[in-house]
Amino acid sequence: MEELVVLVNTQDNILGLMEKQQAHVNGLLHRAFSIFLFNGKGEMLLQKRAEKKYHSPGQWTNAVCSHPRNGETYLEGAHRRLREELGIETELTEKFHFIYKADVGGGLWEHELDHVFTGNYNAEFRLNKDEVEEVRFVSLEDLDKEIAENPENFTEWFKIILEEYKHNF
Structure with a gap:
């Protein structure tokens, strides 16, 4: 099934739909969401993207990052992808949203109006x-060290979203 993303302007007004990979080739602004999950110790969940992903394979990133479907709210999309990728359900709270653009290599761009949600899971x-190779929890302090020492091991968008998260909280 062809996966479509919702193209928007900076005010989140819908401009149309486009096949996901084409939107990433063209670097067009589209709706997205990111989920940060934490365990009872306050550690953040990271997922390692599956090696078969068409971009950023094998890199570590936040718990879930994806796109709401046409007619789906950001929160509905976030819950759907929690089930599809991690096989879980948990309460989510929207923390903020912002726009970023990141070169993810191979002539592809993530240009997203990203709604960031947090939740707890234990x-x-x-x-x-097909989506996730493995997951692990890490303290934010250890995560900062890992990113500083090996930035290539992490997705470009995760590094941007993490900095935005730290500036907001």
Whole structure:
């Protein structure tokens, strides 16, 4: 099934739909969401993207990042992708939204109006291996060290969103 993203202007007014990969080639602004999950120790969940992903394969990123479908709210899309990628349900709270543009290599761009959600989770995962290779929790202090020492191991958008998150909280 062809996956479409919702193209928008900076005020989140819908401009149309476009096939996901084409939107990333053209670098067009589209709707997205990112989820940061934390365990009871305050550690952040990271997922390692599956090696078969068409961009940023094998890199570490936040718990979930994806796109709401046409007619779906940001929150509905976030819950759908939690189920599809990690096999879980948990309460989410929207923290902020912002626009960013990141070169993800291979002539592809993430240019997104990104709504960032947070939640807590302390149970088992049922990973979709087509999407997620593995997950792990890490303290924000250790995460900062890892990114500083090996930035290439992390997705470009995650580094941007993490900085925005730290400036807001």
